Amino acid sequence: MSEVDVMEELRLWLPAVLFVSQIFVYWLLWSLRSAFVSKGHCEKCRNDIDNEADALERRIIRNEEQLANQPTNREVTQLNLTLQELAGDVNVLAERIEGVKDSQTSIKELVIRVDTFLREQR
Numbered sequence: 001m002s003e004v005d006v007m008e009e010l011r012l013w014l015p016a017v018l019f020v021s022q023i024f025v026y027w028l029l030w031s032l033r034s035a036f037v038s039k040g041h042c043e044k045c046r047n048d049i050d051n052e053a054d055a056l057e058r059r060i061i062r063n064e065e066q067l068a069n070q071p072t073n074r075e076v077t078q079l080n081l082t083l084q085e086l087a088g089d090v091n092v093l094a095e096r097i098e099g100v101k102d103s104q105t106s107i108k109e110l111v112i113r114v115d116t117f118l119r120e121q122r
Contacts, residue, residue, distance in 0.1 A: 037045075071079070
């Protein structure tokens with residue numbers, strides 16, 4: 001094969017080779033399109049992340065405000081001591097009321113006896 005024949009052969013196959021190579025390049029670009037993120041999709045993801053971060057920040061602020069309003073350990077301890085003192089006072093009052101109840105029962109029985117005696121005397 002001479003040089004002229006090779007050149008003629010290349011001239012015949014050149015359009016087909018160019019066509020196939022262009023199809024391959026277009027296919028490659030189309031494949032890469034799905035590998036990269038579009039600008040619109042990226043902005044949407046960023047907005048979603050920003051919204052979630054804002055919601056999380058609001059929750060954190062709300063929780064910090066609620067924690068600021070919670071009683072301290074010292075206040076809880078003081079409240080516990082006060083409740084224990086009140087429980088002791090209530091127990092003392094309950095004993096006194098029980099004593100008054102016993103006295104009232106004795107007086108009630110005495111009144112019933114006097115009433116019964118007076119009714120029998122008539």
